Amino acid sequence: MARIEVSGLTKHFGGVTAVDDVSFAVEPGSVTGFLGPNGAGKTTTLRMLLALVRPDGGGATIGGIEYADLAAPLEAVGAALESTGFHPGRTGLDHLRAYTAAAALPSSRAAAVLDLVGLGHARGRRVGGYSLGMRQRLALATALLGDPAALILDEPANGLDPQGIVWLRRFLTEYADAGRSVLVSSHVLTEMQQLVDRVIIVHRGRLVQQATLAELADAHGDLETAFFNLATEQEPRP
Known part of the structure; x- marks a missing residue:
């Protein structure tokens, strides 16, 4: 198990405060949504x-x-912050084998995680010919190479078709149900409503809410209403 804790x-970037004293925790066995408008500080927080x-x-700590300071980082946490940065001339399998070699993982993990994310049929295709949705799956496969206790994903449903989104939702739920921690950053509130157990909302670099989805529903009715109500409260008054 790997509890994620941010304290x-x-x-600051120059005179701009991108993240301002943000603290939260992601518990094992849960899928936590990390939500906020563009520029709220989500990606900077994940990168820190x-x-x-x-x-x-x-x-911030993981476990x-x-x-x-992690002795085996790929086994502790798998991260996919973007679906770019792949060498277009490499096949999906070659891309993952480069990572297994660098991390001293069995090369067999490369084919195993491709099958796990539904890309087994494309293992021999060059990544330059992958669609956006396929690159998203490859990024997730890379994050899964070490069979990590925690997953950190930034907009993982971007580019996936409806069938792929349903698959991702099921996969992440099952991953968390096995006692792992899953932190998902997204701005697609309708999808988060169906996926997450807990929600962390940031706005203008500050934490504005940390609650279960059920608690937000009781207070606001649904996630979208809660998000906009809480964001509006943070806007400066005229």
């Missing part, structure tokens, strides 16, 4: 959590350990 994360950006304050 007081803060990041994964040691891709140095925070100006606060910290009680900072990402940079």
